[in-house]
Amino acid sequence: MVHRNGNFAKFKANYLFVDIANRRKAFCDANPTAKLISLGIGDTTEPLPSPIIDGFIRKAQDLSTAERYSGYPDYNGSAKLRQLIADTFYSNLEIHPDEIFISDGSKPDLARIQLLFGPQTTIAVQDPVYPAYVDGAVISGKAGDYNESEGRYSSIVYMSCTPENGFFPDLSKVKRTHLIYFCSPNNPTGMAATKSQLEELVRFAENNNSFIIFDAAYSQFTGSPPSFILRVSEYIQDPDVPHSIYSIEGSKRVAFETQSFSKLIGFTGVRLGWTVCPRKLEYEGGTPVWDDWARIMGTCFNGPSNLAEEGGIATLSPEGLRGMREMTSFYLENATIIREAMERLGFSCYGGRNSPYIWVRIPGKDSWAAFQELLEKAHVVTTPGVGFGREGAGFIRISGFAHRQDVLEAVARITKALSN
Structure with missing residues (x-):
């Protein structure tokens, strides 16, 4: 008989991004015409510079x-x-x-x-x-x-x-x-x-x-x-x-x-x-x-x-190297757009200056509730902060890794959804 590595049984839940993917799929199955914008997982989006190709x-x-x-x-x-x-x-x-x-x-x-x-x-x-x-x-x-x-x-x-x-x-x-x-x-x-x-x-x-x-x-x-x-x-x-x-x-x-x-x-x-x-x-x-x-x-x-x-x-x-600097500049500009929009809505924001991530405190809501609200009302995917540990409760992470038009559209949607 082959025995399983018993340490796998110690996992409390699925890997964070698997949970997000499952929730995203459930939403899309229920809302097949919705156009989601992902500002969640930190995956790059822009094409590689021609010297690398x-x-x-x-x-x-x-x-x-x-x-x-x-x-x-x-x-x-x-x-x-x-x-x-x-x-x-x-x-x-x-x-x-x-x-x-x-x-x-x-x-x-x-x-x-x-x-x-x-x-x-x-x-x-x-x-x-x-x-x-x-x-x-x-x-x-x-x-x-x-x-x-x-x-x-x-x-x-x-x-x-x-x-x-x-x-x-x-x-x-x-x-x-x-x-x-x-x-x-x-x-x-x-x-x-x-x-x-x-x-x-x-x-x-x-x-x-x-x-x-x-x-x-x-x-x-x-x-x-x-x-x-x-x-x-x-x-x-x-x-x-x-x-x-x-x-x-x-x-x-x-x-x-x-x-x-x-x-x-x-x-x-x-x-x-x-x-x-x-x-x-x-x-x-x-x-x-x-x-x-x-x-x-x-x-x-x-x-x-x-x-x-x-x-x-x-x-x-x-x-x-020139392409590298231009790419990181692009993602940081995305982060600035997101951060400034969230601050205009009255949220406390961290990060977004030395990295492409914005850490947003959502008072009065737990992280998964905030994630679900933005998913359902704005059709925007973020990352619940509590998925990164107990001190992440009450926060969401928003990623600057996205196409510029998607960032602008996501910001407009979030602003409309949270202003009502």
């Missing part, structure tokens, strides 16, 4: 010839792409290309990292939290049992991040854990940690012998961008917000960093990202984590698609 085509043509055909990639990605990432994203931070591991996106890496650590490993997460951090802990047996009265898993430490504490946890009240998942700019709140806050986080990890898993999927350049794109936008606008955890002294001894091409250039379907595992990162006793991470990537992953890698290389060309 040209890169895909060149590689595909190479694969059709005996002279330029290539098979398995290097286990940690092509040397050329790793060097480009080091030069573009970490130019002032002394990250070596062999500390960069190319993957099929940051989300798979965030789960694979847990393979490095045994079942007794304890985990802290921000609350609200990107659900994949918690779900990965559940599957790997690190979450404990679900507590119905608390609405949380017993072995996970939830770090409250609310408007009242500036969306940064009071670390003096946080219990020590082995791992700390931290996302900045944050998904779902859209808020970003300042340099002094990340310094506090790194000191906290050092003092507690903890590792930080820093999710920087909505970040970008750490040093000075090339002069030809200086006047084009990017997600992080605030000069006091670091683009990388490695901007903080001592972080290479305590932190991984994951990044992705998904939200920077629209690779949500192409699938390409990377994780930095510094050589200085060591377990208790001095064994390098790098050795085990290389083994995991060589065992559980066989290197990224060479077509996707070529697209990444094209992204980091001068023309590709």
Whole structure:
């Protein structure tokens, strides 16, 4: 008899976005002529810039010839792409290309990292939290049992991040854990940690012998961008917000960093990202984590698609970087339109300045009720904040990832529905 992994039975409910999809389907089945606009799931919508498409085509043509055909990639990605990432994203931070591991996106890496650590490993997460951090802990047996009265898993430490504490946890009240998942700019709140806050986080990890898993999927350049794109936008606008955890002294001894091409250039379907595992990162006793991470990537992953890698290389060309900046600027402009409209309606809004997400407080309603009201009255799909954790109750997340005309139409519909 084959036994199921018992940890799956510990899940309280479906994955958040599965629940949203089910509700959306039920509404469409009951209202087949309704035209829904989705400002919910954070999926990019705009076409890829032509230099990236040209890169895909060149590689595909190479694969059709005996002279330029290539098979398995290097286990940690092509040397050329790793060097480009080091030069573009970490130019002032002394990250070596062999500390960069190319993957099929940051989300798979965030789960694979847990393979490095045994079942007794304890985990802290921000609350609200990107659900994949918690779900990965559940599957790997690190979450404990679900507590119905608390609405949380017993072995996970939830770090409250609310408007009242500036969306940064009071670390003096946080219990020590082995791992700390931290996302900045944050998904779902859209808020970003300042340099002094990340310094506090790194000191906290050092003092507690903890590792930080820093999710920087909505970040970008750490040093000075090339002069030809200086006047084009990017997600992080605030000069006091670091683009990388490695901007903080001592972080290479305590932190991984994951990044992705998904939200920077629209690779949500192409699938390409990377994780930095510094050589200085060591377990208790001095064994390098790098050795085990290389083994995991060589065992559980066989290197990224060479077509996707070529697209990444094209992204980091001068023309590709210009396209990246233009794309992030477009989504930030969408976020500004949404935020200003919600503020005109009298709602308190957060985010939308250093990220494409707007975190909207809905007084007097729970998150799912607010979600359902906008679905039924405005035919607009959002994301209920409580799906990201207990501290998300009473909020919804609205995404700036959408076509401009859809954003304008959605804002008009929401304004009409909530003004009546």
